[in-house]
Amino acid sequence: MSAFDDCPSSGADHPARAGIGFKPQHFDGLRASQRCGFLEVHAENYMGEGGPFHAQLTTLRRDYPISLHGVGMSIGGERIDPEHLHRLKLLINRYQPASFSEHLAWSSHGPYYFNDLLPIAYDAPTLARVCAHINEVQDTLGWRMLLENPSTYLAFAHSSYDEIDFVSEISRRTGCGLLLDVNNVAVSCVNHGRDPFRYIDAFPMAEVGEIHLAGYAEETDSLEAPLRIDAHDSPVAADVWALYRHALGRSGPVATIIEWDNNVPTLDVLLAEADKAEACLSQYAGQRSAA
């Protein structure tokens, strides 16, 4: 087991409230008073040297706990970029977020960054590589990170682990926490012909420090079967709310973020989604029964 099992940093001061992904156009509306439980920001957007982005985050940090969410660490890739890790450490030291999370995916290869979360094979060598990378991240940051389950459109023929077994084993070996993206469950389960409720039932809920909700888009594959896209461009769908309640029934209240990154609505629309999540959280208050 890892030294990070008892590390209090990630999740400890993470309120079991609902929050939203922060968009700069909503700054004025959010600064006036605390409008939701916390805010998520993408780490890579705050890696410039200065300017209004940092000024805004400095102001918001006074009123809101911050969930720092990375999209560019490429944990499933060939290597962790030490320069990127260093920038992240500076960001964490500066803003003292409530949590830091990243994805079970890769996004860089060689000199290039693809600005997307790409799938990995679930096999023993990949497991070892991902665990080594998470250890490197946690050792450098001195933080327990949260790892997010992915949205995927494809599988690798030589994968030998079930996704949940793979994720559970990563958490067991590295001591990292998990971020349960319920929308990703709804997307991936449809895309791979699995039952999303069984997925939630099997997920190692005791390790979950944060939940994400978002909207998906629906296309079809070459056989006209539904193919869901992790679009983050619409309200949370009804089936995702149902899955969310199912998850809370197992986990009790967990910090929850509404992510809406494309076709971004007004702040009021976003906050109304967060209020719906907040109402679910209060229904499950008093429970923390991760079995």
Added chain:
Amino acid sequence: MTTGLQLADFAAALTHAGHPAPSDLTTWNGSEPGQRFAVYRNNVVVSLIEALATRFPVTEALVGTEFFRAMARVYCTDHPPRSVIMARYGDDFPEFVRSFAPAASLPYLADVAALEALRTTAYHAADAVSLRPEAFAAYPAERLSDLVVTLHPSLHILRSHYAIVSLWGAHHGHGDLADVIPDRAEDALVLRPDDEVIILKLAPGIAEALARLQQGQPLGAVAEAVSATCRDFDPVALFHLLLTSGAVTAMTLGGEAP
């Protein structure tokens, strides 16, 4: 396993539409993996085109969305990002535009793109507190020529053979695009003294003067050198700009430790 070789295969196929989808992909229902792989390919290319459209809105307006997106698609295929910091993506897009044959009929396009690239760079540049005009009053008039100034870290100068500031301004509510004569040379100052980037058209000689000040030359020597090569240069205009724009963050008398 997703070995380096397999990641390389996947990566190469992502940005090259003609490249076959990687082998070893599978689907639960026997549907075509290539069609599903195209979702990733589309996500990557569309997100990169969107990033460029966000950074280069005037460039897009000058050529139209359809042309811009086609041009951006070629660029992001050949030049995927080399940094995870997407605000930097497209630093060399202006150079690409310069060599992009279908855009050759708009010779000013690359310089407008360069101005837009600098605007984002200035937006994310390091913070610094600009000196207020009163700070200059601390020095006796006869010593002003010995002043060495430190310019704001967001400050950039762009010299063009084309009317880049007027073209940019016409898309931001300053003047009518139809009145802009593109072939008129303009020098641009890009600066973010507070939380907004300002873009100014510089009077003759000022761009060269600012470049010399950036190198640490004292004010008097700069005025003398630029006056010798540019007869329209007005040292008072330079001094006025330094006083009022927020371009100066520190100053010392020449010979003093900074």
